[in-house]
Amino acid sequence: MSIVAAKKKRRAGSGDDGMIPMINIVFLLLVFFMIAGQITPRDTGVELPASVSEAEIAEQQLAVSIDTDGQVRVDGDPVDGDLVSHLATLVEARGGDPVVVTCRVHRELPAQVLDPVLQAARELRIKRLQIVTEWQP
Amino acid sequence: MLAPEHARLVLRVPLTPLIDVVFILLLFFMLSSSFARQQQIEFRTASTSAGAATDDARRVLLLAGGRVEVDGEHVAVDSTAFARQLDDWRGKPGKVIVAAMHDVPVQELVGLLDRLHATQLDRVDLAASVRP
Numbered sequence: 001m002s003i004v005a006a007k008k009k010r011r012a013g014s015g016d017d018g019m020i021p022m023i024n025i026v027f028l029l030l031v032f033f034m035i036a037g038q039i040t041p042r043d044t045g046v047e048l049p050a051s052v053s054e055a056e057i058a059e060q061q062l063a064v065s066i067d068t069d070g071q072v073r074v075d076g077d078p079v080d081g082d083l084v085s086h087l088a089t090l091v092e093a094r095g096g097d098p099v100v101v102t103c104r105v106h107r108e109l110p111a112q113v114l115d116p117v118l119q120a121a122r123e124l125r126i127k128r129l130q131i132v133t134e135w136q137p
Numbered sequence: 138m139l140a141p142e143h144a145r146l147v148l149r150v151p152l153t154p155l156i157d158v159v160f161i162l163l164l165f166f167m168l169s170s171s172f173a174r175q176q177q178i179e180f181r182t183a184s185t186s187a188g189a190a191t192d193d194a195r196r197v198l199l200l201a202g203g204r205v206e207v208d209g210e211h212v213a214v215d216s217t218a219f220a221r222q223l224d225d226w227r228g229k230p231g232k233v234i235v236a237a238m239h240d241v242p243v244q245e246l247v248g249l250l251d252r253l254h255a256t257q258l259d260r261v262d263l264a265a266s267v268r269p
Contacts, residue, residue: 019152026156030163037170049247053178053254102177107244111199111237112266114246119265121182129263130177133247 049107051133058100058130062090065104066113084120091124102130178250183234183262193231198267199241199249214249223256232260239266 045068064083065073072079079086091099103117121129198206203214212219226233233253237246253261 019156023152023156023159026159026163030159030166033163033166033170037166037172038175039166039169040171040175048173048175049244051176051178051247051251053176053251055177055179057175057177105243107247108242110240110266111243111246112239114243114263115265118182118263122184127181128179129182130179131243131247131250132175132177135174135176 046104046106047108048104048132048134050136052135052137053133054135055130057102057132058128060094060097061100061102061130062087063102063104064117066106066109066117068106068109070109070113072116083116084123087120087126088124091126098128099124099126100128100130101126102132104132178247178254180235180250180261180263183236183264194262195226195231195233197233197235197249197253199235199237199246201238201241201245203245203248205249214245214252219252223253223258227256227258230259232262233258234262234264236264236267239268241266 046065063075074086101121204211205214207222
């Protein structure tokens with residue numbers, strides 16, 4: 001059998017051979033994205049302020065987000081009425097556990113958008129507040 | 138017993154459905170994961186407004202353009218005068234109450250809070266924004 005004929009035979013017999021290096025690479029990419037990436041809910045249009053702070057976000061928290069239109073959301077639900085009463089029911093549901101409020105605010109918004117959150121925290125005697133930031137060294 | 142050639146045929150994994158699924162998983166993780174590190178900067182709420190601070194509290198008012206008002210004087214946030222002021226406050230009792238003018242971007246407020254945390258001040262409170 002000539003060399004050309006042998007090569008042809010090998011190709012015909014194992015059509016999937018070229019796939020294996022590709023699958024190796026694709027698996028490698030898959031493992032990289034699974035381990036290195038964090039799956040987070042997308043905040044539509046909220047660009048977080050940059051900060052050098054390295055403090056981790058509290059785990060048990062009430063997440064308040066304010067997007068560019070000024071729409072306030074608590075744990076993802078839009079709040080159109082009074083923020084204080086909305087937060088009060090959520091704080092009550094936690095049965096007296098210390099509450100941390102984290103604010104996701106678009107970086108270009110004026111500081112006055114934080115006022116309702118500050119006022120609500122003061123009225124509900126929530127001591128700890130956090131602004132979520134994007135780490136930039 | 139199976140002949141060796143026959144055995145190889147039985148054990149062959151169908152690669153095309155496998156790679157289909159792997160590609161779908163890969164796309165999902167590529168599109169849904171983010172690599173930006175999310176951290177936080179913590180503060181407390183000031184029990185009084187910045188205008189009615191108690192005696193032992195120091196007040197910092199953040200103005201537009203990266204400037205602050207401390208004790209009636211205007212200094213830049215990154216100036217040495219402000220750094221000296223913060224060094225002076227460090228280690229002494231009393232809290233720092235920060236307020237921002239109502240139209241200052243949140244980014245500048247976070248920058249100031251960063252600066253205060255870097256000085257290791259014991260307690261930083263944030264008061265409601267101030268209107269002129």
